Amino acid sequence: MPGAFAFTLTGRDGQARTGCLQTPHGLVETPAFMPVGTRGAVRGVTQRTLEEAGAAIVLANTYHLYLRPGDDLIAERGGLHRFIGWPGPILTDSGGYQIFSLGPLVKITEEGARFQSHLDGSRHALTPEKVVDIQAQLGPDIAMVLDECLAAPASEAASAASLDLTLRWARRARDRFLQLQAGPVAGVTVTNPGQAQFGIVQGGIYPHLREKSAAALREIGFESYAIGGLSVGESVETMYEVVGDTTPFLPDDRPRYLMGTGMPDDLVECVARGIDMFDCVLPTRNARNGQVFTPDGPINLRNARFARDDRPIDEQCPCDTCRRHSRAYLRHLFHNKEMNAGTLASVHNLVFYLDTLRRIRQAIGFGLFAQFRQDFHRRFSRTSPSS
């Protein structure tokens, strides 16, 4: 199929890699960061601004879109790309994380998950097959399988049991995905025939479980693979360790997606361990709370000491916020709870993330990633004295 899923490695530097991801809706240079637009909108940042900020691919959430406005409605509109007005690549997560966060409102069986909507208490059942069907209707370029997400810390026994269930679900999800590719299925409108499906490696913090998970998923055979179940409360050192232990079990010629991570320095560290794709709500969520990133670490624009600071957030930043506005103005907007505060800070943070990934790709291309990594950490501190 023209424009269908493909991945080409274009460079290596240690474990770090650059690549080009081909999707039915365009190319993505990796390592890549995906802004999170849960309901088809990144909070405070319009699609047009996302494009201008250089976002190549965005993430949306299957659980939220299934509940409202519903995958039927979106399929009737021609799929997610047309519905949200984003012509570029889209990835949808499976909603597993959201469903398993519902706590007492969710019940897990072999079959799938039964839960009550957080919106109106209505009752729903999602199976691995149903999630594939929903995503077929939504039509992202990359669909994630339904996995069970354990709360951290999980014991080895609990992690192992959960992993087995997740693997059985993964096989059922793949079977359904291939069935939909093979021909029409009543009640399911496939809006993006070139869609790829990613499996999710689970196994908690246990390397042998991660290895088992990766091997079993490769045996099933997906277009590619993600690492799930991290950034759920474990320390960053543990997270880095699990990532470093897991990437060698993943195929070298496919993009590796680390789900839900993280701070800017996490991205650098995980690229160093062979990760190619990231998503995270941090840049926009933290921006709405006044936290913006600089090469020297985060600062919080609510702080009174910025009231008379005429500098932009970051002198070197190419974003519209930094080219036009001072910290003093942004502090004024936050102090007055003005809506534009969150928007202007979110634009900056997204550009900071996207620009960091761009510089990472450049460094890998020149074989200078080790130097970049060192320079980055020498300046970037999570507890910057200026924050």
Add this chain to the structure above:
Amino acid sequence: MPGAFAFTLTGRDGQARTGCLQTPHGLVETPAFMPVGTRGAVRGVTQRTLEEAGAAIVLANTYHLYLRPGDDLIAERGGLHRFIGWPGPILTDSGGYQIFSLGPLVKITEEGARFQSHLDGSRHALTPEKVVDIQAQLGPDIAMVLDECLAAPASEAASAASLDLTLRWARRARDRFLQLQAGPVAGVTVTNPGQAQFGIVQGGIYPHLREKSAAALREIGFESYAIGGLSVGESVETMYEVVGDTTPFLPDDRPRYLMGTGMPDDLVECVARGIDMFDCVLPTRNARNGQVFTPDGPINLRNARFARDDRPIDEQCPCDTCRRHSRAYLRHLFHNKEMNAGTLASVHNLVFYLDTLRRIRQAIGFGLFAQFRQDFHRRFSRTSPSS
């Protein structure tokens, strides 16, 4: 002074006029609409987006900026233009309307207004002179004098008494303005030496009071004049009548500014009565509540019947929202209280207003304003069947 205040009439069609307003920060074609950025930010619409939408001049509020972050802080930053990152023309209202809306928190004397801040209860006294000083420090291109704003309906006696006080305040405000122009005054930093000062015609719904007000203000002599005390609860017919009765008392060669009005059809009607400048919160405030304007009248995007409507708000609209998004998507965003809903709707409404003014100027230029006015009203209905 180069770039200082000037106004040139460039066309007439009946009572309607086109003109070019020159300010120290650029030109404004009239009739013009000024988006309202109370605290130096139009809610949901960044300065950059305002520029792209074609806004030539914006309005900010003296009362709010005086309280937070304070005119001293803004003067230290070089004035409002630099502080808010808007290089074009700015007008500030005097804050009278906000102060008089404080109800029991405000006390009026001959000297001025004593009030408690709506933010923290702190006590303040604003005199006509003090408001001039604050605006000298803020540095807008056009500063409005402090006037007393009566709640409508006001009796003729109350309107007459209030008008007398407002005129005594206007003379004091002009004296102070000329004193600041003549040379340095301790404690006041003049950040925009080319600033113009507008008087405000009051007099309620009584033509002879409006006439007296206009004559007295012209006697004092301001760069130009506004009509205040309307759009405060009277019927639109009354408002049109008062505007039509008042503009003949205003100098023909100066821009006439109608404060705080109104709906799109109000703008057309008031241009027909000789108004050149408008400001109003309606396009952005209503947008945040889902109401957007079309040539056939307003529609509310929250309405469930738009859930499957693939059309843009307005097929002919050149705005980014209409070129990219459907009513179905916007309805989805409103339904989920997504922040981008207000932004996307506000951008459309501002472009609708600015584009309506552009078409008005064009019609006047071609001597076709009567036809434009008729065509506009034939389609535009405030209670559109589609709303």
